[in-house]
Amino acid sequence: MKVQVRRAPILVEGFRFAGAACGLKESGKRDVALIVSDVPATAVGVFTTNRVKAAPVHIGIERVRAGRVQAVVVNSGNANAFTGRQGLAAARSMTALVAKQLGIAARLVVPSSTGRIGVQLPLARAQRGIRDALRTLSPAGFHDALEGIMTTDAFAKFGVERLPIDGRSVTIAVLAKGAGMIAPNMATLLVYVLTDAAVSRTALRRALRAALPASFNAIVVDGDMSTNDTVLLLANGCAGNRTLQPASRDYPAFAAAIARVLRATARMIVKDGEGATKLVDIVVRGAKTAREATRVADAIARSPLCKTAFFGGDPYAGRLVCAAGYSGARFDPDRLDVWLDDVAIVRRGVEVVRAVERRASRIAAQPEYTVTLDLHAGTASAMRMASDLTVDYVRFNSDYRT
């Protein structure tokens, strides 16, 4: 007997969802997803800065720029990247089908794809999936859509926040996929943030930008993105509040909720890093500039030697300090302090871990902990969330063909 776990449906006023399986994934799992708003939603987005962009990303950038989006059509199992004109035509055709069936303009439909790259999308199959999905669109279809966007994800990533705005109850819900090593990350990140609040485009953009440094930009470094990465934020106004502006009384609470739910979702993606066993927060403070703080945090978060040390539970600071040293940040090594959680392992440039080795080792053995470096060179800071580099990561990625 198959036990079915019932998940409470996630409802966002005026949004309907669907997922369908059409054989793009060999597993037979859902590989098409639809997100449809009853009315055109105010839209802002962030897309990969990779020079090689997947076909749907080219179209998405153009359509989100216009500011209004009513539907998102996603396929998994094929990234439609590196597929030339044929790929562009296929992505356009997916949106045209959705638009026609919904009776809306194609320019209101944004496409996304994720999966294998360099292979033409089997369009007829995707169209069949889209038709199936359209038939099952429902306010309760959130988890079906979520399954439709997943690829190598070990678990679904989603989040919900509810808050009062202007006396109305407003919902913010996130559907996300992505399961890669932190950076360089080529595992596609797809993130759809949906709210029934009425929000001006300026306020929406500001809230998204404010939320990124401590969420998706802390795990996916600009310039290290995949060909398909997309973060889309849609506000359809169906909650009935007066349109939220940056100066509105409720704006800070709204922006905080966006930041919270994005950060939580980003952490889920790090935790689902391929083969990952650890989530290490890298905090750098006392840098001369924010850019230099980021460089130090990035150098550590990317270093194979630091990441294998996280995997091994090594409480020593040598690799961390070495990465900080080659990061390009200006600091005096003789003033550097390093902590694991609240235990100092380097004090004024001298490794002192031996005195606290048992405590430090216990921290380094945890599934989550924080490494803090204080450069004592200024007041700027940065953070990164890093997964470890494991034997399973290598096994997985040397078996998986791109």
Next chain:
Amino acid sequence: MKVQVRRAPILVEGFRFAGAACGLKESGKRDVALIVSDVPATAVGVFTTNRVKAAPVHIGIERVRAGRVQAVVVNSGNANAFTGRQGLAAARSMTALVAKQLGIAARLVVPSSTGRIGVQLPLARAQRGIRDALRTLSPAGFHDALEGIMTTDAFAKFGVERLPIDGRSVTIAVLAKGAGMIAPNMATLLVYVLTDAAVSRTALRRALRAALPASFNAIVVDGDMSTNDTVLLLANGCAGNRTLQPASRDYPAFAAAIARVLRATARMIVKDGEGATKLVDIVVRGAKTAREATRVADAIARSPLCKTAFFGGDPYAGRLVCAAGYSGARFDPDRLDVWLDDVAIVRRGVEVVRAVERRASRIAAQPEYTVTLDLHAGTASAMRMASDLTVDYVRFNSDYRT
């Protein structure tokens, strides 16, 4: 019965060598090395640009700047890095002991250390080792010294070139250690290039600078160096030729020999990459600028996804193209060509590997092959030598404590 493999001694006129074991390595193998010239040699060097420099590096930079070096004293098993004032005093004391025993000025002695970082050097032990080594100094001690500088190396790296200069037979010999992943590389690189030719400092510096881009700078990227990396070039003039100048007739042959022996040694270090099973040459051409060509080659050589694909023998271009895309180099993805050796797998931006899959797979299964990208955006080029990222790399580095 222990079988002793006899190696022909490598002789360089006017140089003596020694190695000794003093217990810095737990294995009991040689962990001290001496290189001594009969007369002060003309010296040039390149040192780590890491902001955190080991104690001996600080001293070495200062002494090589003066232009004359007569002896090098090396210990392995302890990097004397991240050891503060005590470390500096220990490094100075090593050179003082050598200088005193040889009856030369301490400023003519350069120290090097490699091994575990963040641990104070057991000085008394090192001094005992140095005294032992001094007693066995011999023109035939090359391989003993080589053993004394090794750490995690699976095999010794060395090379010899002989050529006529000004009617005299001249020798160039290299002793090197290093066994790390390419970049970021924190496994210390120590390279000593010795020649009995008489060479002006300008000619020596020029030959070293010309040789680096296709040798050690192709595997150790500036800014990704360890705290201890050192490349030292000594010319003692004992071959009796008239001092070689950049304008000399024999200079090009000398510079070519330096380039050849450094390149061969650098390849040995990549082949001995921790856990490495492959050496992949990454060639990028058709870039707008040399810097952009380098960025593309670096992005590929560092990408964990590309490196695990090398390990897995994946002939597909997706990860290569994606890394090129986020490298920051300007190019039109629709003009990109990619080859594995002489087999095109991407033509004008379209993946064509399926048509040649068997041949491409055979190449990708080889222990050595070349990946070439032509960006068709300009005339600049760059190359990198990359090892693969393997299960054994992660095992080794998660077990090894820094």
